[in-house]
Amino acid sequence: MKKFSENLYKKYNQNIFIEKIIVKKKSKFQDILIFNSKYFGKILALDNVLQITEFDHYFYSEMLTHLPMISHGNVKKVLIIGGGDGAIASELLKHKKIKEIFICEIDEDVINLSHKYLKKINHGCLKNSKVNIAIEDASKFIKNNKFKNYFDLIIADRPDPIGPGKNLFKLNFYKDIKNSLTHEGIAVFQNGVPFFQKKELKDTKKYLKSIFKFYGLYLTVVPTYIGGHMALTWASKATDITNTINLNRKIKFIKKLNTKYYTSEIHQSSFHLPQWIKDI
């Protein structure tokens, strides 16, 4: 049986047996592969790096979505950077207060193929009337003056800092994020697996510290993002999301989200870092 051998780290990788190839396509930007697997359901890989799976993406999507949504409490406008698979947008739509979601995805083929083949991940949300899709480099999109102080929440569902994703890890990117956020707005960032990607985490911390009043790190654990804990970073001009005093009042609402990973307890404990991550 054919194997998907991931090509992310030099001397370590995961192998997933391919039950069936669903799509294999060379887009304008990258090699796109969607296939079926035994333990994870359908999997999307770009340039031979695993992006998302049907069974474990909740552990990632929910933590990038519901945690800042609950912390903020009144999000109306959201920008998703990347996220062409629709997983994050689908979780966001559980919050009825949201009026407008932008997905800024560089690769139109990712949008179209995800809509067609990853319905269990996005539940068709890529065609939802609240969802606007911009096919554009996100580092350019957020320079648009139209979006100054515009978004209550920006979710950087960014890839690893290789290839075109590099711009989404630079100082100027974080500055533009700040300008696009409302005063109380929150930004959250996919920040890699600290066990393998220490530098990525250190650099982000340095940049966020130099720009935002409030910033920090919280954790999730996603089996197919190999290497144990995954770092999610956050930043805001005026909101400290580590303040969880009001969380108890939201427990009923959280239960209604019908999540597979996120709970009010996980919300709080995701800020508790193992010593080795503190040391980074």
Add this chain to the structure above:
Amino acid sequence: MKKFSENLYKKYNQNIFIEKIIVKKKSKFQDILIFNSKYFGKILALDNVLQITEFDHYFYSEMLTHLPMISHGNVKKVLIIGGGDGAIASELLKHKKIKEIFICEIDEDVINLSHKYLKKINHGCLKNSKVNIAIEDASKFIKNNKFKNYFDLIIADRPDPIGPGKNLFKLNFYKDIKNSLTHEGIAVFQNGVPFFQKKELKDTKKYLKSIFKFYGLYLTVVPTYIGGHMALTWASKATDITNTINLNRKIKFIKKLNTKYYTSEIHQSSFHLPQWIKDI
């Protein structure tokens, strides 16, 4: 370059590039391999299943050791089931109150090769005067009447329930554990990776529930135990370790343990389960 391709799950595995083979030996019980790797330092594998690595074993050893030690508060006698690599014993010896440690390891070669080649893991503790080594099947060892109501802490650093390790997952094993514990004594168990090993977790819960007044589950995350969260289970006749009221008084002591993973915050949040693990 040669690869170590783990042989634990059928259609999913990790590949680690071998920088240098240190030992390759067929013992009475299994194939033993110790090799050097880029990201994890030295690695011990048995029958092609990764057991322990120099760099990430703390995330496992510390959580099986310090969490129950701190919860109990007055442990004098400890039994380690398995643990021939010496990692758990080495962590235990940081607690000066401990008078006696038994390591019950079925394979003498694991003890000898770990002592010789895995010094950074065990710090030579396999020859420590407080450490007694019994080369024996642990499921037989704990039937010994000498050890009735004897141990304050039993740590089942057991392998996966395949091969000779099977006996360490049966109902009778848990009954013998109960008999070997003091009234206030605590037992903790390696319980696999829930994402792949749901049945193992369900069975353990069923058995512990039928035997012990107090029992439960807590979590750690070890990169090379692939699949995200790892389950550690615990049980006791009279001690509820989820009661962490006195933890604040121990923060100073915990800091002195000089841990790489375990902290007082992690102690508490390790009992907070993601929804999908609660659902199991």
